Amino acid sequence: MKPAPFNYHAPSTTEEAVGLLAELGSQGRILAGGQSLFQLMNFRVVKPENLIDINPVSELDYIRVDDGTLAIGARTRQSALERSTEAARHSPLIVEAVKNVAHPSVRNRGTVGGSVAYADPASELPAVVLTSGGEVVLTGADGQRTLSAGDFFRGPYTNACSPDELLTEVRLPRWPDGTGHAFLEFQRKHGSYALVGTAVLVHLDGESIDRVAISLCGVDQTPVRASRAEDLVRGNVPSDGLFEEAAAEATSDLHPLPDVKGSAAYRLKLARVYVRRALELAVSRAKGERP
Amino acid sequence: MSEHRRIAVVVNGTPYEAEVETRKYLAEFLREDLSLVGTHIGCEHGVCGTCTVLMNGVSVRSCLVLAVQANGAEVMTVEGLATDGQMHPLQEAFREKQGLQCGYCTPGMLVRAYELLEENPEPTAEWVREGLANNLCRCTGYQYIxxxxxxxxERLRGSSVAEGQPFEPATSSRTNQEA
Amino acid sequence: MVETREESAERKWVGKSIQRIEDPRLLLGRGGYIDDMRLPGMLHAALVRSPHAHARIKSVNVEAARRLPGVTAVVTGEEAAELCNPMPDFGPDPTRHEWRCLAKDKVRYVGEGVAAVVAESRAVAEDACDLVEVEYEPLPPVVDPEAAMEPDSPLVHDALGSNIAYEKTMVFGEVDRDFEGADVVVSDHLRWHRSSGQPLETVGAIGNFDPGSGMMTIHVNSLTFTSYLFMVANTLKVPSNRLDIHPHPAGGSFGSKFWAVKVAIIAGMLAKHTGRPVKFIEDRVDNISNSDHHGSDRTYQVELAATRGGILKSLRVKVVDDYGAYIQFGVGHHGNALAQAVGPYRIGSLQYELHAVLTNKCQQGAYRGFGSEVQNWVLERMVDLMARELEMDPVELRRKNFIQPDQFPYFIPNGNLYDSGNYEGVLDKALELSDYESWREEQRRLREEEGRYVGIGICTAQERSVFSATEFWFWFDEPAAPVTSMPESVTLDVDAMGNITATLYSCAFWGNSPETMVAQLVAEEFDVEPSQVNVVYSGTNQGLPATGPGGSRFTVMIAGAVQGASKKIKDKAFKIAEHLLEAAPGDLEWSEGGVAVKGSPDRRKELSEIAMAAHLFKHSLPDEIESGLEADQVYDHPYTTMPSEDRKNLGVFYPFVGHACHIPVVEVDIETGKVSFLRYTAVHDAGTVVNPRSLNGHIIGGIAQGLGTALLEEFVYDESGQLLTSSYQDYLIPSALDVPEVVVGHHETPSPYTVHGIKGAGEGGRMMAPAAISSAIDDALRPLGVRVRELPATPERILGWIEAAQAQSSS
Incomplete structure (x- = not known):
């Protein structure tokens, strides 16, 4: 299981990386953490002719808050995000989620940008970006553009980057103080791919929920936002019945991709349970009942 | 098409320079070019953790890192644990507790355990178990690890652990048990 | 057969948890595994694997591959069939069932080798594999074993004329009478899916052929029992005395490197073909899809008969076993099942109906238990079902039916023997260690107060050990062989300094502890420190007869060999000491690593003094004493007998039978089907324990594997025969967070037939855990009416069972 040969490019700046992308076009493939790409290459499922390694692009390694937005450079290691106090203050949701990504040694290499750009429909970080109302910054030879998460994820392993664009930043807006979060996922064994995951943010205005976001992964072609379930919850006082209703609504129109890990029907059942549990957890955190 | 690059890497404190094929992953480089065969290859797709080494102080799957990406890095492998012919306390403890059977996952386990104790010198059993879930072992069921x-x-903290007894005393009865 | 039990033995080393001799080199990263070895001029091989389950090979175009720089050779299946004879085969009809190291004419499963490439590096070999163009004509895949048995099914092997490789019904005792007379009969349909050992190191070999001498040397990490290597020589077309196989330490086996000679044969073939040393190491996909070592894949219809009072009377088993594309070991797996078919119970009669079916899947090999673990699961499932039917406590039903300590040696209905045991003793210890009663209380509380589904499981089952191999052939009407002895050998060599070297034959270290065991056993015999004993492995060409590990035989057999060789050496040492000490033969005794005059401990000669005399000063010694102080011992199976011609009695074939009781406590999340562990207790009786810590490690590790079998691991083939689980992302091996902390206890009932009373014990953990965990899940879900009838009990399956039970109860 050795990768097919390739030409290796190691740009040290974003500009160089983007220049290489422009030059190589569809022959070039970005190498970020490589924790998914090298798997595919070792199996020879993919055989890129050119790898553009952005690991040396240290300017894309940052976690900072700009104007109330958490900005994470694409080359930031997942383990750095996991340990970032800045990120934990600003978006405990993404910190909770990233701990579910594979194993620590994988997160020591895996990057935030790579995970988002890979657009694995079962992956954790895309669901979090979607829930948070986040954006991605794409940089091309002609400049930058910013896309909402909803516009970025186009299908399984498919995103809205054009061949000469590099995802350079992930941006998460800050939710108000007192927001409760929950990321829960179902793995058959520790560290294995999730069958289903749920990312929830909830804010309470007094007794009732005034803001809510619910996303799921592993249940459709892309991570999905459960907007109708959010509508159902918003403005209401949390209760077991409400969560159950919301969970049913959130899973009423999904089309999971079945595979050997789990059938579509089973994923839907899990999704319903996990939406309910995540809502419960997020609300209890919003109320300050749980850490 | 077979592209090569010259790299400089420090492994277990020793600097090396080498010409490597760009597609060669780090574990292969360590084993073939440097003859450091203590780093084993298990699944070659990043799941089993057998090939775990430290790169710049943190553990990586060396089947999912290219040798060229280690250019300029410091790498530690199982061969870097023992010093001056003395086993590292982790190695001694693995021996005492029989934290290995076939030994194949052991180098990766030791490196991961080393990283864990660097991170937290006073771990609980639960914390260690969670940390070791990074690596698969097919023999032991993990308990003795x-x-x-x-x-x-405990030994690294310098507390009063007796020197490793070469042999444990006899169990006193025909029946023995342990938890 | 001699009873060798030493009642009075006060042992110094056997029974101690000494640190393992093997460990320092493993801990230092100097394990010496096969892939660590490099020979000058060595080349690397990779295989082109079949993407089809079943297809005719129309053409193989290797031109582009051969032209790739760095490629030395490409060998197609057709060419391999010229270079090699068919693979060794212990199956029912090798003449009509041809198995080759590379597929010729047609492929029979996804992953089967079609061509081999030899190149300067593994990476280039894989590049060349990508350039090999194979034209296939897909054939209808044979995937479902039940459908494969139909007369109109497509055939896996055309020459056989059927996909049923073998079928037979054996009846032992008065089965029909016992069923007719029974008050209660429970029956069930049970399903055990395929999994495998999956050691973290795959199978690998380096072939090296010397055209000058005609000598073929192969370094391997698989077990290649010396006594049968003539079969490998035949495949490689080399004279049997010009084949030398060097065993290397293996990074785990769990059965999967048992007689795994295909990799060695491919490496040898390619070395002979290219004239250069060739290394072939399976990658993980090879090892998952083309290992020849998938585990049992069985569908059962079972009936158990009992009296209303709970006396178990008779067992009827009908099993269809999906063997995959070839059947290298025949149906020995079911011989293993028969060895302990009635478990620890006084079940008086047994019917066993077997249908071994060929399909387009990787063939079965060995996996820890070799098929007996499935029988344990089946029987324990049925005993639990009977307890439910009779509304009896499952512990008490078991207790009521145990074979009693005074009934040993005990012949089970098919003629195999259980040597010794104290099953109630094991059970009582397990109940005590597991806090069984307080967990029953806690279970009630959690269910009532918190609505949690906690279950306590129990398994009381057997661990057969030390095969004599009749179980491979007693199925066939014509004896394939007379009773085999499956010997194990050792050479002990005391050098002039009195240091002892033990040479083992055909045995490589597999994660078991052959060096530690032998050092302890030799130290016991000579009253020296184990650290003074050096243990080495011999190549087979100078080898004594040997079988190696497998069927939990090694420690028992090597103990016999060590004892025999030690006696020969000590006899000679006494003769020399008689001369040196001018003592009469009866006046000497072995004492503290030397020979002393009885009653005058100061008048003594150390082993080193005796050895120096033996090696250098022969002419100072009496004439009949030859120089040197070494001895060989070939130790044959100590107790095995022939089956009867009508096969109503299978003879004694697996007689050293341990026992264990496992009591897991689990919780089931009834919304997701996920199972988690609250506690796990295991008490084993493996006779006299040589190294308790090592044995515990094997038990705990075996439980982790059994847990994988019970909950996680499954090779899934879809209806087109595609293997859906060819990576560790889909084939789920338990991690540290998936397995429980295990409380281990022992109850030692020595075997009367083995040296020191040892029984084999390498497989017990996996032989018990699936049954115990199934029982615990049942117990947790009992309020919902769920019963585990299929493994692995995946969360999805469990949820499906819960829903089915609810649908049934509401309809």
């Missing part, structure tokens, strides 16, 4: 890491932590 957890015990070994805890024993090594």
């Amino acid at each position: 957890v015990e070994a890491v805890l024993a090594a932590a």
Whole structure:
């Protein structure tokens, strides 16, 4: 299981990386953490002719808050995000989620940008970006553009980057103080791919929920936002019945991709349970009942 | 098409320079070019953790890192644990507690355990178990590995752990048990 | 057969948890595994694997591959069939069932080798594999074993004329009478899916052929029992005395490197073909899809008969076993099942109906238990079902039916023997260690107060050990062989300094502890420190007869060999000491690693003094004493007998039978089907324990594997025969967070037939855990009416069972 040969490019700046992308076009493939790409290459499922390694692009390694937005450079290691106090203050949701990504040694290499750009429909970080109302910054030879998460994820392993664009930043807006979060996922064994995951943010205005976001992964072609379930919850006082209703609504129109890990029907059942549990957890955190 | 690059890398404190094929992953480089065959290859797709080494102080799957990406890095492998012919306390503890059977996952486990104890010198059994879930072992069921890491932590903290007894005393009865 | 039990033995080393001799080199990263070895001029091989389950090979175009720089050779299946004879085969009809190291004419499963490439590096070999163009004509895949048995099914092997490789019904005792007379009969349909050992190190070999001498040397990490290597020589077309196989330490086996000679044969073939040393190491996909070592894949219809009072009377088993594309070991797996078919119970009669079916899947090999673990699961499932039917406590039903300590040696209905045991003793210890009663209380509380589904499981089952191999052939009407002895050998060599070297034959270290065991056993015999004993492995060409590990035989057999060789050496040492000490033969005794005059401990000669005399000063010694102080011992199976011609009695074939009781406590999340562990207790009786810590490690590790079998691991083939689980992302091996902390206890009932009373014990953990965990899940879900009838009990399956039970109860 050795990768097919390739030409290796190691740009040290974003500009160089983007220049290489422009030059190589569809022959070039970005190498970020490589924790998914090298798997595919070792199996020879993919055989890129050119790898553009952005690991040396240290300017894309940052976690900072700009104007109330958490900005994470694409080359930031997942383990750095996991340990970032800045990120934990600003978006405990993404910190909770990233701990579910594979194993620590994988997160020591895996990057935030790579995970988002890979657009694995079962992956954790895309669901979090979607829930948070986040954006991605794409940089091309002609400049930058910013896309909402909803516009970025186009299908399984498919995103809205054009061949000469590099995802350079992930941006998460800050939710108000007192927001409760929950990321829960179902793995058959520790560290294995999730069958289903749920990312929830909830804010309470007094007794009732005034803001809510619910996303799921592993249940459709892309991570999905459960907007109708959010509508159902918003403005209401949390209760077991409400969560159950919301969970049913959130899973009423999904089309999971079945595979050997789990059938579509089973994923839907899990999704319903996990939406309910995540809502419960997020609300209890919003109320300050749980850490 | 077979592209090569010259790299400089420090492994277990020794600097090396080498011409490597760009597609060669780090584990292969360590084993073939440097003859450091203690780093084993298990699944070659990043799941089993057998090939775990430290790169710039943190553990990586060396089947999912290219040798060229280690250019300029410091790498530690199982061969870097023992010093001056003395086994590292982790190695001693693995031996005492029989935290290994076939030994194939052991180098990766030791490196991971080393990283864990660097991160937290006073771990609980639960914390160690969670940390070791990074690596698969097919022989032991992990229990004696957890015990070994805890024993090594105690020794590294310098507390009063007896020198490794070469042999344990006889069990007193025909029946023995342990928890 | 001699009873060798030493009642009075006060042992110094056997029974101690000494640190393992093997460990320092493993801990230092100097394990010496096969892939660590490099020979000058060595080349690397990779295989082109079949993407089809079943297809005719129309053409193989290797031109582009051969032209790739760095490629030395490409060998197609057709060419391999010229270079090699068919693979060794212990199956029912090798003449009509041809198995080759590379597929010729047609492929029979996804992953089967079609061509081999030899190149300067593994990476280039894989590049060349990508350039090999194979034209296939897909054939209808044979995937479902039940459908494969139909007369109109497509055939896996055309020459056989059927996909049923073998079928037979054996009846032992008065089965029909016992069923007719029974008050209660429970029956069930049970399903055990395929999994495998999956050691973290795959199978690998380096072939090296010397055209000058005609000598073929192969370094391997698989077990290649010396006594049968003539079969490998035949495949490689080399004279049997010009084949030398060097065993290397293996990074785990769990059965999967048992007689795994295909990799060695491919490496040898390619070395002979290229004239250069060739290394072939399976990658993980090879090892998952083309290992020849998938585990049992069985569908059962079972009936158990009992009296209303709970006396178990008779067992009827009908099993269809999906063997995959070839059947290298025949149906020995079911011989293993028969060895302990009635478990620890006084079940008086047994019917066993077997249908071994060929399909387009990787063939079965060995996996820890070799098929007996499935029988344990089946029987324990049925005993639990009977307890439910009779509304009896499952512990008490078991207790009521145990074979009693005074009934040993005990012949089970098919003629195999259980040597010794104290099953109630094991059970009582397990109940005590597991806090069984307080967990029953806690279970009630959690269910009532918190609505949690906690279950306590129990398994009381057997661990057969030390095969004599009749179980491979007693199925066939014509004896394939007379009773085999499956010997194990050792050479002990005391050098002039009195240091002892033990040479083992055909045995490589597999994660078991052959060096530690032998050092302890030799130290016991000579009253020296184990650290003074050096243990080495011999190549087979100078080898004594040997079988190696497998069927939990090694420690028992090597103990016999060590004892025999030690006696020969000590006899000679006494003769020399008689001369040196001018003592009469009866006046000497072995004492503290030397020979002393009885009653005058100061008048003594150390082993080193005796050895120096033996090696250098022969002419100072009496004439009949030859120089040197070494001895060989070939130790044959100590107790095995022939089956009867009508096969109503299978003879004694697996007689050293341990026992264990496992009591897991689990919780089931009834919304997701996920199972988690609250506690796990295991008490084993493996006779006299040589190294308790090592044995515990094997038990705990075996439980982790059994847990994988019970909950996680499954090779899934879809209806087109595609293997859906060819990576560790889909084939789920338990991690540290998936397995429980295990409380281990022992109850030692020595075997009367083995040296020191040892029984084999390498497989017990996996032989018990699936049954115990199934029982615990049942117990947790009992309020919902769920019963585990299929493994692995994946969360999805469990949820499906819960829903089915609810649908049934509401309809």
